[in-house]
Amino acid sequence: MKITMKKKKTVLVRVLGASLLAVFVWSGCGGNDDGEREGEGEGYSASIADTAAGGDASVSSRQKGTARIATVARPKSDKVIMVVVDALRADGLGCYGYPKDTSPTIDRVAKEGILFERMHSASPWTAPSFGTFYTGVSPTVHGAGSMLARGSSKGTTLFGVTVGGIRKDLPTLPRLLPPEVRKGAIINNSFVSKELGFARGVDDFDHRNAHLTRYRTADEVTGIAVKWLEEHWDGPFFLMAHYFDPHIQYGPPKKYLAQFAPDRPRRIAYPFVDHHPARDGTLKPNDAEKAYIRGLYNGEVRFADDQIGVLIGAMEKVGLMDDTWLIITSDHGEEHFDHGSFEHGHRYEEEVVRVPFIVRAPGGKWKAGTRIADPVSHVDILPTILDLYSVPSLPHFEGRSMFPLLDGKERPDRTSYMEFNLFKGQQCALFDGRYKVVWDFRRNRAFMYDLKEDPGELTKLGKEHPMYEGMLERVKARREELTRQAKGKVFDKSELSQEAADALKSLGYIK
Ligand SMILES: [Zn+2]
Numbered sequence: 001m002k003i004t005m006k007k008k009k010t011v012l013v014r015v016l017g018a019s020l021l022a023v024f025v026w027s028g029c030g031g032n033d034d035g036e037r038e039g040e041g042e043g044y045s046a047s048i049a050d051t052a053a054g055g056d057a058s059v060s061s062r063q064k065g066t067a068r069i070a071t072v073a074r075p076k077s078d079k080v081i082m083v084v085v086d087a088l089r090a091d092g093l094g095c096y097g098y099p100k101d102t103s104p105t106i107d108r109v110a111k112e113g114i115l116f117e118r119m120h121s122a123s124p125w126t127a128p129s130f131g132t133f134y135t136g137v138s139p140t141v142h143g144a145g146s147m148l149a150r151g152s153s154k155g156t157t158l159f160g161v162t163v164g165g166i167r168k169d170l171p172t173l174p175r176l177l178p179p180e181v182r183k184g185a186i187i188n189n190s191f192v193s194k195e196l197g198f199a200r201g202v203d204d205f206d207h208r209n210a211h212l213t214r215y216r217t218a219d220e221v222t223g224i225a226v227k228w229l230e231e232h233w234d235g236p237f238f239l240m241a242h243y244f245d246p247h248i249q250y251g252p253p254k255k256y257l258a259q260f261a262p263d264r265p266r267r268i269a270y271p272f273v274d275h276h277p278a279r280d281g282t283l284k285p286n287d288a289e290k291a292y293i294r295g296l297y298n299g300e301v302r303f304a305d306d307q308i309g310v311l312i313g314a315m316e317k318v319g320l321m322d323d324t325w326l327i328i329t330s331d332h333g334e335e336h337f338d339h340g341s342f343e344h345g346h347r348y349e350e351e352v353v354r355v356p357f358i359v360r361a362p363g364g365k366w367k368a369g370t371r372i373a374d375p376v377s378h379v380d381i382l383p384t385i386l387d388l389y390s391v392p393s394l395p396h397f398e399g400r401s402m403f404p405l406l407d408g409k410e411r412p413d414r415t416s417y418m419e420f421n422l423f424k425g426q427q428c429a430l431f432d433g434r435y436k437v438v439w440d441f442r443r444n445r446a447f448m449y450d451l452k453e454d455p456g457e458l459t460k461l462g463k464e465h466p467m468y469e470g471m472l473e474r475v476k477a478r479r480e481e482l483t484r485q486a487k488g489k490v491f492d493k494s495e496l497s498q499e500a501a502d503a504l505k506s507l508g509y510i511k
Pocket of ligand 1: 086087126247331
């Protein structure tokens, strides 16, 4: 039963305040003591297209060949929380098939919401991907994370690289939300900064640089989010909460070591910060050392997951989870020597570019347990969020709202495009739902994977494969088109449809 608004606020303050002392942990957070999951190892290959048990009767099942269309309308709410866990590889979570107990909270959110099996990041590293969250276009077009000449006055120099920000003439997510929506962002990555355009339109931009051992940990982020909600929960809001913990360094609180990384090899330190030698190949860890490093990462994932659970638990106690859309995703994944190297920013294999994307409707009933196999991308996130606020997409957006996929109303021709290395050359990649082509455009070299036959991406395919030339042409054409767009005016009010222009005018962000 819903609590009345006034009463709810009183209760909320008390409960959320108490949650800062970690009194309330979401009931879904209990894990198995032995560190292994039981009975939930559904990999995506087994569950693609399956609308799981527990969903409401209206769940579309087009993938099963029927034509049932949703009969229950999507819940309406102008309260949205977007949780971005940095460097969170999708296949490291239970709901994506990982056998360790890293993610009981996120797994429960997935059971109560919609899980997208194949969300690809716009880029293998942070700034370009966040730029796409904000703008709905690819990094070449928005410019955040573009590599500039060292010291260039057009960018910001951090950790030895000079990168550009979001181009100023592009409307950003906070500016596209209706004016009455309170916009908050809790950000813990040095590149997602005010200087690079990420505070534009945000009412409360709570930013802290992060560097290896110095960053705000998950419990701090949850505490800040709870305080922000205390102030703003009773009106329309959009809150982006960024958890940095799974990003290098790997140093989870010690209480997670017994479960995930009990035996420290002599050469590997806790916390693990040796990402340079790990990345350039000089460390050469053996299997036990690799397992320990991955264990530390898993501990960080579980720490973030538990703290997301604390946040949700506090909200749930006062019924705020009945009013709020919850989105959980990541800016990119992380390599743990899967293809011989380490970290992120350097490759386009799945461990680096396949990220979780989970949407839970207010109340956790609508489409609960649905899993969508169609390829989707970071460029689809902005139109999807705007859809929640009934704001129309703009013509220059590259992606589309993901909600029509749920009703079988869209026959997808979706592809995912990725670009902008931080390290090791410059490549871009295109995935069409089965084939992924990776093109090094500086050296004009390419290879392709067939993810249906080779989900581990072990065999590089070339000219001998009948699909190779076509995929190579497609990725080249995409990059050329984006490069052409980036040179011109991207957002042009004169190109808006009458309906979109009227809607945008009524909301006050164009005249
Ligand atoms: Zn990142």
